[in-house]
Amino acid sequence: MVVVGVAAALLLRSLPLLSTFSLFELWGGQVWQPMRGLFGYAPFVAGSLWVTAVAMAVAVVPAVFSGIYLAEYVSERGRGLLKPLLDLLVGIPSVVYGLWGILFVVPLVRDWIGPWAEQTVGDGLPFWGRTSPSGYGLLSAGLVLGIMVFPLIVAVTEEVMRSVPREMREALLSLGATRWETTKCSVRCVGLPGILAAVVLGFSRAFGETLAVMMTVGNVAQFPSTIFDPVYPLPALIANNYGEMMSVPLYEAALMHAALLLLGVVVVFNVGARLVIERLVRRIR
């Protein structure tokens, strides 16, 4: 109910904008100039998608591996030690992640990864030719964001893998399969939708993350041509402009519409993923 309430309120506030422009104009528009009354979300949506994609590319494989490891290999004692550590990773405020990004990841990208990419792969690979010398950009934000969503994916993967019935595992082991083969089989036969759901949950968390991204992504509204380019994701757009939005007509409505867009994407993904997980866990039981 609260979800509907939030959506309704945001919709109500963004109505003035919707009555002026069509959805197609808004979502496909390339130019964002509130002073001239142009509100095109395309660069921001693209920015959000890109940052999230980089984050997922960084996080998914290690996170899924860690989740499987926690569920299949670690003893009860070891799990009791490791899980609180991952919980600590969840608990760190996003502004601290952002600060860590500025202090560590941005210099890393600027002084090491950037020059290295320029010298070795450079233009050979798509998206790796270097253009931004500041270090603030897609890659930095993606790395920070990847670390932030890591524990979430681990937790969900582990939950799904642990719901695989014991009998199945025992049957496989008694047939002479190694532990890894057992794991492979239970992932393939049972856990795959759940792991996909975990990835989707991570994606939607990353999509809505605000401060850490805003601090490291560079905030330039453009379509990135390389992985070092700065972009401007949707949440950063909302957070950066709240101060001035009362003075320009339709500006507030435009930002509320951005929030609505964000909400829509996240809720759809969440509902889908949660339903898959719930069904999976219940079916196995």
Next chain:
Amino acid sequence: MKQVRRRRVRRALEEQCFLWLMRLSLLGAVGVLGMIVGVICWRGVGALSWEMVSSLPEGGFYLGREGGILNALVGSLYLACGATVLALCLAVPVVFYLHTYASKGRLRHSVRLALDILWGIPSIVYGAFGFAWMVSLGVRASLLAGILTLALVVLPILARTLDEVVEMTPVLLRESTLALGATRLEWMGVLLRQSLPGLLTAILLAFGRGIGDAASVLFTAGYTDNLPDSLLRPVASLPLAVFFLLGTPFPEVQARAYAAALILTAIVLGVSTFAHLSLARLGRYVIR
């Protein structure tokens, strides 16, 4: 024979390969956690002083003169405490109703799903939502609005954690309580006592999350250099203090941002560790 042996070696090798990959990724995550804490400590400790945490920012604070971030510290505590208490007032009845009066099945599933979805909504959306309300009601940024918005952020965390804890109570306990002729309300009392350690953990986790959340209070609570003296005045908060101090061009002011981040991290990690320890400690007095 030779073929069989070779295949066995290959299988063992594959096992070892993936085992080390998995260990490596987990180790990497723990290493990154250590590194984050390390970097924040290393950069923050230099600027940390008693003055930082015990005085208000003075005239030239943002230019590098004396002052502290007491306003943000106190403001954050007010915001997080208020939001946690408010969310608690909502979460406890809902969860306990679900586990005593509501029939198993549909309702519980849908409430859980709703809470999970609420948990997934980014806090900036809550911030925008709170702001939309404030504009239509004609209120300015204030402590009250901040608390209300933050309560929305914290509510699903609190309710879902509590739900998990209450779920762990053994069925036998419920059956024997009811078999002794207890009413549902009395069973609720037993359940409450049974899940007190978990309740404490949930409160602490929610508090830790609330104090670190910046995007939702950015719109709704505002920022000020004074201590909060009324519910209807703007209030500062630690994450925003870090953010704003970092935005200044002077290195010595930025160092203060590192110190503020160190304080924030210390609070959050302390609360989180305490939550886990208290669950392990107090959990011994619970019937399993």
